[in-house]
Amino acid sequence: MEVLYNVLINPFVEMGSNPAFFIKVVWEGFVAGTLYALIALGFVLIFKASGVFNFAQGIMVVFAALTLVGFHALGIPAYVSLALAIGVMLVLAISVERLVLRPLVNQPDIILFMATIGLTYFLIGFGEFVFGGDPKVMISQELGLPRGIYRLDLPFGRVVIQKLDVAAAATAIILVAALAVFFSKTRIGRALRAVADDHQAALSVGISLNQIWVIVWFAAGIVALATGIMWSAKSDVSFALQIIALRALPVLILGGFTSVPGAIVGGLIIGVGEKVGELYWGSLVGGGIDSWLAFFIALVFLMFRPQGLFGEKIIERV
Amino acid sequence: MFYREVGQFKSSYAADQSIFPILQDRLGVAAILAIAFVGIPLVGDAFFLNAVMIPFLIFALAAIGLNLLTGYAGQLSLGSGAFMGAGAYACYKLTTYFPDTNIIVLILLSGFAAAGIGIVFGLPSLRIKGFYLAIATLAAQFFLEWCFIRVSWLYNDNISGAIEVPTRKVFDIAIVGPTATPLTRYFVVLGIVVLLTWVASNIVRGRVGRSWMMVRDMDIAAELIGIKLLNTKLLAFAVSSFYCGVAGAMMVFLWLGAAEATSFSINVSFQVLFMTIIGGLGSLVGSFMGAAFIWVLPIFLRAAPGMFGVSINSATVEHLQFMIVGALIVVFLIVEPHGLARLWRIGKEKLRRWPFPY
Numbered sequence: 288m289e290v291l292y293n294v295l296i297n298p299f300v301e302m303g304s305n306p307a308f309f310i311k312v313v314w315e316g317f318v319a320g321t322l323y324a325l326i327a328l329g330f331v332l333i334f335k336a337s338g339v340f341n342f343a344q345g346i347m348v349v350f351a352a353l354t355l356v357g358f359h360a361l362g363i364p365a366y367v368s369l370a371l372a373i374g375v376m377l378v379l380a381i382s383v384e385r386l387v388l389r390p391l392v393n394q395p396d397i398i399l400f401m402a403t404i405g406l407t408y409f410l411i412g413f414g415e416f417v418f419g420g421d422p423k424v425m426i427s428q429e430l431g432l433p434r435g436i437y438r439l440d441l442p443f444g445r446v447v448i449q450k451l452d453v454a455a456a457a458t459a460i461i462l463v464a465a466l467a468v469f470f471s472k473t474r475i476g477r478a479l480r481a482v483a484d485d486h487q488a489a490l491s492v493g494i495s496l497n498q499i500w501v502i503v504w505f506a507a508g509i510v511a512l513a514t515g516i517m518w519s520a521k522s523d524v525s526f527a528l529q530i531i532a533l534r535a536l537p538v539l540i541l542g543g544f545t546s547v548p549g550a551i552v553g554g555l556i557i558g559v560g561e562k563v564g565e566l567y568w569g570s571l572v573g574g575g576i577d578s579w580l581a582f583f584i585a586l587v588f589l590m591f592r593p594q595g596l597f598g599e600k601i602i603e604r605v
Numbered sequence: 606m607f608y609r610e611v612g613q614f615k616s617s618y619a620a621d622q623s624i625f626p627i628l629q630d631r632l633g634v635a636a637i638l639a640i641a642f643v644g645i646p647l648v649g650d651a652f653f654l655n656a657v658m659i660p661f662l663i664f665a666l667a668a669i670g671l672n673l674l675t676g677y678a679g680q681l682s683l684g685s686g687a688f689m690g691a692g693a694y695a696c697y698k699l700t701t702y703f704p705d706t707n708i709i710v711l712i713l714l715s716g717f718a719a720a721g722i723g724i725v726f727g728l729p730s731l732r733i734k735g736f737y738l739a740i741a742t743l744a745a746q747f748f749l750e751w752c753f754i755r756v757s758w759l760y761n762d763n764i765s766g767a768i769e770v771p772t773r774k775v776f777d778i779a780i781v782g783p784t785a786t787p788l789t790r791y792f793v794v795l796g797i798v799v800l801l802t803w804v805a806s807n808i809v810r811g812r813v814g815r816s817w818m819m820v821r822d823m824d825i826a827a828e829l830i831g832i833k834l835l836n837t838k839l840l841a842f843a844v845s846s847f848y849c850g851v852a853g854a855m856m857v858f859l860w861l862g863a864a865e866a867t868s869f870s871i872n873v874s875f876q877v878l879f880m881t882i883i884g885g886l887g888s889l890v891g892s893f894m895g896a897a898f899i900w901v902l903p904i905f906l907r908a909a910p911g912m913f914g915v916s917i918n919s920a921t922v923e924h925l926q927f928m929i930v931g932a933l934i935v936v937f938l939i940v941e942p943h944g945l946a947r948l949w950r951i952g953k954e955k956l957r958r959w960p961f962p963y
Binding site: 340386387390391394395396397398400401402404405406407408409410411412413415416533536537539540544576578579582583585586589590593594595603604 | 733748
C-alpha cells in the first residue's frame with residue numbers, strides 16, 4: 288500500500304502543494320526538450336534526405352562548438368569565428384558526402400549506420416587531436432547571449448527563469464521555423480522533399496542527389512552548431528556533451544525518424560517527462576533514472592504506434 | 606592448388622551434411638585447434654595470453670552472440686554490452702551463494718540469467734522493427750547499466766560498487782581469482798569458446814537457424830509460411846543474450862578480475878557491433894576475424910610508434926588511435942561492406958579455381 292501511495296498519490300500531492308516548483312520543473316524540462324528536439328532535428332534532416340541514421344550528430348554538436356571556441360581562442364572576433372565555424376561545417380558536409388556517402392551509395396542501412404559510427408570515432412579523435420581533450424568555456428558573452436534571470440511573481444509563488452533558457456528556446460523555435468520555410472518555399476527545399484519521398488523519382492526529374500546530400504549535411508551541421516552553442520553555454524564544451532546525443536535518440540523514435548514536427552513534439556514530451564519523472568518519482572528507486580526513463584516513455588508510445596507519433600505509416604507487403 | 610574437393614565423394618547423408626564437407630577444411634580446422642590448444646600455450650607468454658588471446662576469444666564469443674541476433678535473425682541490437690554485464694553480475698551472485706559449485710558450470714549457468722533478461726528486452730521486437738528496435742534495445746543498455754550502479758544487492762553492498770572475483774578452485778587448481786595463472790584461464794576460455802561455437806554452428810544450420818534467417822529476410826513472409834514470430838524472435842534474443850552473458854561472465858572472471866558498471870558501457874556494445882559487422886553479418890568465422898581485427902588493431906596502433914622509434918606522448922597516440930580506427934572502419938565498409946568473411950570466401954573460391962582466373 289505504501290508503495291502504491293508513493294507511486295500514485297504522493298507525487299501529485301507534492302506537485303499541488305508547491306506549484307511554483309512544479310512550474311519550474313516543467314520549464315526546465317521544456318528547455319531541455321527544445322535542445323533534444325534540436326539534436327533530433329539534425330538526425331531527422333539527414334534521415335529524411337538520405338536514409339542514413341546519422342549516429343555522428345552528437346559528436347557534430349561537440350565538434351561544431353569546439354571549432355567555434357577554438358577559432359575564438361586564436362584571437363578572432365566572436366562573430367567571425369561563428370562564420371568560420373559554419374564554413375568548417377560546410378567543409379565537413381562536403382567531405383562526408385565525398386568520402387563516406389558517395390562510395391557507400393546503395394548499401395544496406397546498417398552499413399551506413401556503421402559508417403557514421405566510424406565517423407563518430409574519427410571526429411572524436413580528430414577533435415581531441417586538434418583542440419585537446421580538456422573542457423572549454425563557451426564564448427556565450429561574446430556572442431551576445433543574455434545572462435541573468437527573470438523573476439515571475441505568480442499568485443502561488445515565485446518562478447525564476449534563466450534568460451539563457453529563454454534564448455535557447457527562442458533559437459530553437461526560430462531555427463525550426465526557418466527550416467520549415469526553407470523546406471516549403473524554396474527551390475532547394477522542394478528538391479529536398481522530393482528526395483525524401485523517393486530517391487529514384489527525384490533523380491529522374493534531374494535533382495542531383497549528391498548536391499542534396501551536401502545541403503542536408505550542411506543544414507544538420509548548422510543545427511548542430513546552434514545546439515552546441517546553446518547546450519554548452521549552460522555547462523562547458525567537452526566531449527561528455529556527445530552523451531546528450533544518445534539522450535536524443537528516444538526523442539527520435541517517439542516522434543518518428545522522418546517527421547520534423549515529430550522531433551519537436553517528441554523532444555518536448557521527453558524533456559518534460561524526464562525532468563518530472565526524475566524529480567517526483569526518481570527518489571523511489573534511488574535516483575538517476577533520467578538515463579533510461581526517456582527510453583521507457585518512448586517505448587510505451589511505440590507499443591501503440593510502432594512508427595512513432597508522426598512517422599509515416601508502415602505498410603508491409605509480401 | 607591444394608584446396609580442391611576433386612575426388613572427395615560423399616557416400617552417406619551424414620557425410621553430405623557435415624559442417625566441413627571438404628577434407629582440406631577439416632585439416633585446416635584441426636590445425637587451428639592444434640595451434641590454439643598446443644602451440645599458443647607453448648610459445649605465448651603471460652602478457653600475450655592476457656592482453657591478446659583471452660580478450661580476443663571472449664569478444665569473439667560476444668560477437669557470435671550478437672551475430673546470431675543481428676546477422677541471422679535480423680534484429681539490430683545495441684544492448685550487447687549490458688547483456689554481457691547481466692551475465693557477469695549473475696555469475697558473481699551465483700558464486701556468492703554457491704561458493705563450492707564448479708565455477709565453469711556457474712559461468713555457463715549465468716548465461717541463462719542473461720538469456721532471461723534478453724527475452725524481456727526482446728519483447729518490443731514483436732512490435733518495433735529496424736532502427737526503432739535498435740534504439741529500443743538501448744533502453745536495455747541504459748537500464749541495466751543503471752541497475753549495476755544503483756542496486757547494491759548485485760555487488761553484495763560493496764562500498765566500492767565494483768565486483769571482485771574471489772578465488773575458486775576446481776580439482777585444487779585455481780581457475781579464477783588473483784592466483785589463477787593466465788595459462789589456466791586461457792584453457793578454460795578456449796574450451797568454453799570452442800564448445801559454444803560448435804553449438805552455435807549447429808544451431809544456425811538447423812531448423813532454428815533456418816527460421817531465424819527466414820525472419821531476417823522478411824518476417825511477414827516467414828509468418829505466412831508458419832513460423833511463429835513470437836517464439837522465433839524471442840529465442841533469438843535468448844540465445845544471443847546467453848552467448849553475450851557467458852562472454853561477460855568470462856570477461857570479468859577469467860580476464861579482468863574485477864569490474865564495475867562502466868565495464869559494460871555502451872562503448873562495449875559498439876565494439877561488439879563493430880566486430881560483428883567488420884567480420885561479416887551472418888558468419889561465425891567472421892565473428893572471430895572481426896574480433897581479432899577490432900581487438901588487435903588498437904594494440905598494434907599503440908605499439909606502432911615505439912616500433913618505428915618515434916616517441917609521441919600517450920594522449921596523442923590515444924587521439925590518433927581513435928582517428929585511425931574510425932577512418933579504417935569507414936574505409937573497410939567501403940572496400941568490403943560484407944566483411945572479412947566475404948573476403949575469406951572469395952579467397953577460397955580463388956584458390957579452388959587456381960590457376961584459372963574464373
